[in-house]
Amino acid sequence: MAHSSFESRRSALQLTAGLGLYAALARPSRAATPDLTREEFAGRAWSENLSQADATLRYLAYYAHQLRRPYAPPRLAALPDQAVVKAFDDLLLIVFHTADQDVARHLLQVHEVLLQRGLAMPAQLQRSYDACYSSRLFAPAAQLAQRFPGQLEVSPLIHVAADAGIGVPTLIRLVSGRRELYATRYVMPLRPTVIMIGDPGCHFSRAATDALTRDAALMRRFDGTLQLLAPHALRLRFDDYAEWNAQHPALPMAIAYHWRGWPMLDVRSTPVFYFFNDGKVRHVAAGWRDDTAKDGLIAGLAAIGL
Template sequence: MLSFRAMCVVLLVLHAGAVSASPNEERVGTFMAEEKRVTRLDVPANDKVALLAAAYAAVRSDLRFPDAAKEQDDGDLALLYRAADVASFYTSDRRYALDMLALATELQRRNLLTARQQRDTYLALVASRAYAPAKAWRERTRLTGIREADYELRTGVDERRSVELKLTEHGVEAVPFDVPPGPFVLVVTHPLCHFSQYAQDFIERNPALRNALQGHIKWVAVQQREPDMQAFRDWNDGHASIQIGQIYDISAWPIERQWETPVFYFFKDGRIVANIVGWPREGRAKELFAAMALAGFEGVESMR
């Protein structure tokens, strides 16, 4: 007959087996640990995105959404939603936003959907340019408290090309973009970025610099989780000389993904010759003028 101590050991072993992690718990746990590791790496953002995409691919490798969502218990459903949410946040990949939608739809069916999940699903769909599912989700879940996205583009989108979402007096237009020949500067920014505003103020205060860049510079923001383009409307209404558009899909543009703003890319005949990341309050005039010279801008000395 087992002693009391031995029986306790047996019960503990049996209990540990009963509550062992499910395959999904293990996969999501591994993914979340990888997310922590990757975001701390001192590597380009493009490399981080690739590593996170590979890690999430391991999570969803044998899952076929939307049907897979119905097969999960409540705990795994919430875990898989969290993983898809993180993957979508960093990559803006439409596939991952649609995974979120499938999982959120099942959470809603079970009356488990939180207000945060309802909102984040919508914003992820908008960021990934899945406009029709975003609109349907908003209407089906009666989402409130957040402005409605600009779904109706006045022009079609060739997703194989670099495309800018441009505000016009008639609405939002999808405009193809190609880097022109000669010197050109592409600035990744955001209307609410105060570091970008330091750079914009510096350019505006230097007439020679402003004139040299006129017609040779474009300001754009990367796709991200924001409900609409109101911040862009507000900025553009007050800054006629520095209009900011929005990148439709960063993966189709001839630049690397960055998680900082502003980022200046200097092109010479379509090829990047220099870039500047960030613009502190004291500025980066020396680097700016050096990069402009490399790109082939004339009269740089007179701008210093």
């Protein structure tokens, strides 16, 4: 898991510059990348098997190069209806992969034009809300819910601690019996720690958890160090997480508040086990085809001295 000096510098820039980084990337992207449709670009980005951080930079560079100016609010009025609908879909793809607040605001502007023209569909209204909520623009999300009462699937309120947020490792935790969420900063222990990226809707995450809970000896080796972490997603499926935690009280699942706070992890694939010691990743075990995957966990535990 070693990083070159360039990669470390890029990660630092990503965390500090945050949402403005795509502007710096626009010029090299324009020189190196021909104009691509949304489908062509998405297919290329997928085929390159990029890390989450690198994929996000690529999507934001694509936005800066091909979408931001053509779909700028002053130009939207002159676009035909079909082009405005396409603008919404193009920007939604970027939000889906980046949870970028600037792009989410841009998406809202496009949705407003669709509303003014009488073209907005219920699915677009829901996606606009989800884009705000997932990028942690809670005020615009609440305004949409108030403006369109009864027309949205509204996600629970997230209480964010003062020291938590987008740029630091932050967990969203569920409180049993309450439809409220609490986001708190996660401080990586120096002692051996294991983080499992999982999802309630992932068959393989369920298989991995069931195998662990059936193996008392292996669970003892984890020694209470295992933290389950669900990916940051466009839609927060509260009921799925509540059901999971009710069924797995010994292995409750928290949710990543924002992927930017977890640069040491890739929170897109499930299940993946990250083994930490002294705050550094020492081993990664990905996937769960069957119980032979336990070998990867045993190797990971040995790598961190458990």
